[in-house]
Amino acid sequence: MTHPQPDPVWRPEIPTRLLVHALVREDGTVDAGELYAVAGLLGMTDQQVRLCIKRLVAEGRFLQEGRGRKAVLRAVADAATGAVAPDADHVRHAYRQDRGLAPWDGTWHLFAFAVPEARRAVRDTLRETLLHLGAAPIQGGLYVAANPIADLVGGRARQLDVLDSVTFLTSTDLHIGDTTDPRELAAAIWPLDTIAARHELLAVFAESCADRLARGTELSGAERLTLAVELAAVFSHAMTPDPLLPPELLPRPWAGSRARRLAQECWAALRTLPAARDASAPLPRVFCLYDDAFPAPDKRA
Template identity: 75%
Template sequence: MNHRDTPETDRPEIPTRLLVHALVREDGTVDTGELYAVAGLLGMTDQQVRLCVKRLVTEGRFTQEGRGRKAVLRAVAAGATGAIAPDADHVRHAYRQDHGLAPWDGTWHLFAFAVPESRRTARDALREALLHLGAAPVQGGLYVSANPIAELVEAHARHLGVLDSVTFLTSTDLRIGDTDDPRLLAAAIWPLDEIAGRHERLADFARASAGHLSREGSLSGTEQLTLAVELAAEFTRAMTPDPLLPPELLPRPWPGSRARRLAQECWTALRALPTAQDAPTSPLRLFRIYGDAIAPPAGQ
């Protein structure tokens, strides 16, 4: 059974490991019967699931009680949800921007560092942290962000033991060559076409899924879980590399705000479905995390 009417090739690509983490319940367990059922709807084979579970248990990430489809996995780490879980503060900030609640003050935040080769691991980790926080390289060792992330950068640098090698500064008159227009600078520094493309994909998926929900009226518990995981995967794929540039720096219309609105509407429709007979007795952590993250800003 195809649980929605979008083409098979349009389904998000979800690694089996990610699926296991996504199905962790609030009590820290994964029902392998649900795991195999959802995996089947996602086109995964039983062998893929068995091998993945075996690896996760061997790595010490889960313990296993029982065998096969009647087994229960228990997450060793209390917060296990895998990379499919969003950064709630990052998502809330995106929705605040969408509602005009986080206007840009015209300040660029810059970070320069010169970490020696002997500390390459720390240097690479700092670079990854900057990229994760939405900063982008201007030239070697110099990164810029349109958002005030200095405290977060400092925390990462301090943790890595390289704070003394990082310079923090702000500017309201950034210029690269002859370009000083903020919109043109943003277009030159960040890969806006790639970011927009991921949001367009999220928008298409959320719109198609919401339409399917309105036509079907109800889904089995397994189908609800599958759609929730797919929506979460698409949302994370769109949001995780998004620097959340202020709307003042983005092309208009910007697909990010539209995609987030459609994802919010789809998630709300999914959560409003009648409880299915085969629904989990303990809700997924994923439901709570996303429910908290994409809730409309206060006063909206």
């Protein structure tokens, strides 16, 4: 007797709250029927969904009209999709790099800061901003980036009222010890193996998704939404920590380029499938966010 093999495709753990936010439509509503159906396909219980809705309503984030699966949730505050949707400009820049439209000019961008211990929270926020923008530490208080992010760093430092504590520097002659080769420097500064591994997870998921669609198996609306939410979550998991180093600094071939191409193709296929339940209902915001970020289908990655 044979037993079914476990699905080898990695899937992210999607919190119930994040799922609710991901299913917010352009008109600010969430169809509870879709929510319960997608949650069930993701392994969540009805009790989890009910408790999550109760908390969100108690926090004043949503209003609930109706009960159970026939209810409609209406966003009161901005019910953003959070981690399931990386910054659209970040994604667009990645695809520009993949297509050779953002070549590196050989300039390293360096940032040094010394914020006193009394303002530790501000110092931590500035550090997180640098990391989020793709910079990496090379010594205490000294960070380097391969992309021109000075305006963004300066703007954030000004908001935090620490601009006078930040030093900005550019150089085309960066040495760390005896290492001078730009590609070797990048490999020493950024955790490229970890970043590539996340993109490999994205590639495997996108290939699995594409295979399922190619088999011609008809998906229910809830299944289609589930795949879209999962793809968005895996994509965000890969892209959020990616510093988007220029191709000139990366190993060849680079896992990120292939993963992004597969993800874009899979997203385009999902986008054409029928919507859940009511075909005339607006799609969740996550579709519009990724439509805005992904290049047109005929663009190369």
